[in-house]
Amino acid sequence: MASKEKQARRKRDPESTREAILEASVKILARDGAEGLSVSSVAKLAGVNRGTAYQHFQVKEDLIRATLDWVSHQLLESVFEGGDLGGEPPEDILRPDLDHMDEVINRMAEFNLRLAEYAIENPDIGRIWLYDVLSRENPRDDVFYKRFAQALQTLAESDASVDDMDVEVQSVLMLTGYFMWPVWVRAHARSKRARKEMAKRYAGEVLRMSMHGVLRADSHAILNAFLKSK
Amino acid sequence: MESKSERPNGRRRRRNPEATREDILVAARTVLASDGPDGLSLSKVAHLAGVNRGTAYQHFETREDLIKATVDSVSRHLSTTVFGPPDEEGKLPDGGKRPVYNVITQLVDFAVENPELGRIWLFEILSSDNPEEDVFFKQFLQATQFMADNDYSEDDIDAEVLSVIFLAGYFLWPLWVRSSARTVKERREMTLRMRREVLRLSLHGTLREEYFPQLEALLQDKSDRRLQNMETVP
Numbered sequence: 381m382a383s384k385e386k387q388a389r390r391k392r393d394p395e396s397t398r399e400a401i402l403e404a405s406v407k408i409l410a411r412d413g414a415e416g417l418s419v420s421s422v423a424k425l426a427g428v429n430r431g432t433a434y435q436h437f438q439v440k441e442d443l444i445r446a447t448l449d450w451v452s453h454q455l456l457e458s459v460f461e462g463g464d465l466g467g468e469p470p471e472d473i474l475r476p477d478l479d480h481m482d483e484v485i486n487r488m489a490e491f492n493l494r495l496a497e498y499a500i501e502n503p504d505i506g507r508i509w510l511y512d513v514l515s516r517e518n519p520r521d522d523v524f525y526k527r528f529a530q531a532l533q534t535l536a537e538s539d540a541s542v543d544d545m546d547v548e549v550q551s552v553l554m555l556t557g558y559f560m561w562p563v564w565v566r567a568h569a570r571s572k573r574a575r576k577e578m579a580k581r582y583a584g585e586v587l588r589m590s591m592h593g594v595l596r597a598d599s600h601a602i603l604n605a606f607l608k609s610k
Numbered sequence: 611m612e613s614k615s616e617r618p619n620g621r622r623r624r625r626n627p628e629a630t631r632e633d634i635l636v637a638a639r640t641v642l643a644s645d646g647p648d649g650l651s652l653s654k655v656a657h658l659a660g661v662n663r664g665t666a667y668q669h670f671e672t673r674e675d676l677i678k679a680t681v682d683s684v685s686r687h688l689s690t691t692v693f694g695p696p697d698e699e700g701k702l703p704d705g706g707k708r709p710v711y712n713v714i715t716q717l718v719d720f721a722v723e724n725p726e727l728g729r730i731w732l733f734e735i736l737s738s739d740n741p742e743e744d745v746f747f748k749q750f751l752q753a754t755q756f757m758a759d760n761d762y763s764e765d766d767i768d769a770e771v772l773s774v775i776f777l778a779g780y781f782l783w784p785l786w787v788r789s790s791a792r793t794v795k796e797r798r799e800m801t802l803r804m805r806r807e808v809l810r811l812s813l814h815g816t817l818r819e820e821y822f823p824q825l826e827a828l829l830q831d832k833s834d835r836r837l838q839n840m841e842t843v844p
Contacts, residue, residue: 412648413647546810550816553775553776554779563736567740581768585767585775589811595762
């Protein structure tokens with residue numbers, strides 16, 4: 381993701397040129413929005429010949445669509461470790477029998493922290509992802525959302541989780557905040573260390589909530605009754 | 611609520627400055643919600659509000675002024691709807707004692723019925739340098755903190771993180787509703803699903819506690835190496 385790396389890495393093969401264009405496009409899209417983006421401004425930032433850029437993306441709309449898709453895949457790969465999209469999650473992601481609980485916890489804790497840190501270190505990616513979801517006709521089609529919901533579904537069907545979880549609502553609730561939190565982080569944290577601290581706070585709270593919820597169940601007989609009623 | 615924010619142009623409008631200002635803000639909301647901040651111009655908004663362009667410029671000198679005023683009005687509108695009118699110091703009217711269930715219900719219902727206001731709010735927060743200064747966020751955080759300090763809630767709640775999680779989810783859910791609910795009844799059902807899941811999550815979390823004694827230890831011991839040593843940023 382780092383731009384220094386990009387320049388050193390870029391060779392003149394079409395794949396890496398395309399990659400360089402998309403990375404530049406992410407920056408411009410996050411800063412200026414779709415209105416402020418043009419193929420030539422992106423080409424300039426990417427240090428790519430304008431004609432070459434147009435070979436990859438004939439019109440602005442193509443470039444924007446490709447950038448949005450790239451962002452979702454970027455998220456998918458970084459957070460799910462290259463998990464195959466659309467396919468079944470790897471067999472061993474959750475083996476929620478009692479013997480493997482420790483592993484489940486580690487995976488969850490790691491996942492939460494990885495997503496929180498990734499979102500904080502790559503605020504452009506998160507912003508664009510949210511903007512994209514906010515303007516989609518059908519936000520359920522997004523590959524990253526799909527994969528996240530699938531992972532939760534696996535958890536919901538396992539013994540490890542409570543019964544009666546609404547996976548779709550839960551996915552929306554659990555996913556969105558990760559991409560909002562970096563706005564708070566940016567406002568407060570001045571160093572990398574402080575950013576990591578805030579990532580930890582977020583991941584810790586998600587774990588805490590998964591475990592205990594927010595309210596003490598015993599003092600809320602009325603709410604429980606509401607939940608049981610239809 | 612809906613009829614108020616989508617008041618047809620010109621019908622109730624009188625020629626006093628307050629009402630004109632209000633009309634401009636309502637029109638600006640509509641434009642912001644459909645085109646985002648990039649697509650908003652003073653003349654477009656004036657046109658939609660049925661107000662003279664010159665008049666609009668008297669109220670808002672620049673596009674940025676108008677956007678800021680619109681977002682502030684959305685934020686205040688959200689606060690008033692969910693928490694009631696704030697007192698003079700911007701504190702919660704009832705000191706945050708409004709029952710949790712009421713806040714959840716009102717917020718979820720309001721978000722689904724006014725998806726465009728939620729979008730404006732989210733857009734603004736995403737580009738804000740000072741998200742914690744937002745009027746609505748402040749009040750929501752106060753209410754969350756009040757709950758966290760109370761006997762009936764779990765210990766060790768991080769109220770700021772929790773506020774971000776819930777608010778983000780509340781305002782994103784309406785997009786899922788819009789994309790699949792075709793009738794009032796279906797919309798209603800999806801609203802209830804959100805209310806119910808938030809309550810369920812608040813009460814029980816998502817994991818069965820009895821299976822996770824290790825997780826409990828992890829949460830208790832803040833210096834646990836699993837949280838400390840995870841180096842995942844490349």
